[in-house]
Amino acid sequence: MNFATFDLNLLRVLDAVLREGSTVKAAERLGLSQPAVSNALSRLRHALGDELFVRHGNRLVPTDYAASIREGLGEEFNRLEHLLTPPESFDPALASGRFKIAASDFFAELLMPALGDRLNRTAPNVRAQLVELVPDDYVRSVEQYGADLALIPDTDLPAWINRKALFRSSFVVIARATNPRIAGVPQGAELPIDRFCAMSHVLFSPEGKFAAMGDSALARVGRQRQVAMTLPVFSGVCRVVSESDLIALVPEQLANRLASGLGLKIFRPPFEIVPARIVAIWHRRSDANPMASWVRDQIFDLLKPLDTMAAP
Known part of the structure; x- marks a missing residue:
């Protein structure tokens, strides 16, 4: 041809x-x-x-x-x-296209249901995709996966990336309500550190690592925990905890969303963990893309309720 x-x-x-x-x-x-x-x-x-x-x-x-x-x-x-299409003439009701979001399945629970409802009502021909992040290099999700937006822990960013701070998330301990090892500890109280370290843990790790932020925080107070299992998705972590005597550290917003339905109790960790700062990143080339800009704004608006602490 x-x-x-x-x-x-x-x-x-x-x-x-x-x-x-x-x-x-x-x-x-x-x-x-x-x-x-x-x-x-x-x-x-x-x-x-x-x-x-x-x-x-x-x-x-x-x-x-x-x-x-x-x-x-x-x-x-x-x-x-x-x-x-000139930006001022963009009409979401008439728009059609695809918007790809790279993020952990935390956002499958805390963003996608609300985003699906909003798009269905206001932009029915705009399709949203949630894909996993590139392991070990989340920024590459924008390049390698062609993501229109990535939702990641804050990190150093190259010049071609734009960034918006969204929210900070504290970590809490979850255990199933019938777990005998939590007997006598009131809901919302601090789980004693000896008990925390003696219990077996399930760890969220897309890369299959046996250590994460919680382990670094424990090491600073001279302690360590027993990680019995790793899973690449938060939903799996919460499901394992709900059906076993393993416990887990998970983001507070996710725990609050799922605890009731899965029969979980929530406790404060017995040591300080710096809250994770979550940011949205996207390629600068799409700044003026009317549809991408509009969908980003919808996502930012839907995530505002997660910002229980000011995100600078």
Whole structure:
């Protein structure tokens, strides 16, 4: 294919047929006649060297090649639309596109349900994706995973990254309410350090490490704990605690959200742990992207209730 002479308007036809599965419906979508759409498909088949669609009953089924470029083609049209849309004319109700968030599953519990509800009501054609962070180098999530936004513990950032402080989260100890090792310790009280260190722990660690912030804090007071298990997701940590006599250190906001439903009790740790400062980061190139800017603002607004301490 000679790209210099290729008619890019033909790709609009391909995108429409991929979406509609019919030349008639694609013609209606594009404001063209059905013969015009069929003629465009014929030219595309010749230019791309692929049949593109095979008929199956009343529908056109994409070939493997056409199916392989479906999502990428749609995303490129979305990017062009955003590129050519003046920010002041952005209307979320009419917008369509994808917004990818890289974050731990903490945000699956504390952001995505509310974000799903808001997008469904105000921007029904904007799709949100939550993907895991790149292990050991969270900033790379913006590059390697193409994330539009990453929600991470605060860290040094390269010049091409923008940052917004969101909230700080203290850590608390969780245990199932029937755990015999917590007998006599009131809900919300400090768990005695001897008991904390003697009990077996489950640790959140996407990388499978057996030590984290809590272990560093313990080491400063000359103590250590017994980590019996690591899990890459907070939901798994909380589930293990709810069904065993293991305990865990987890962010306070998550514990407050899940404790009642999982039958957990919450205690203060018997040593000082510096609260984690959570920030949002994104590539500077998307600062002026109307849809990305709007979705970021929705996310920041939805996360405000988590800021129980001022986040500078």
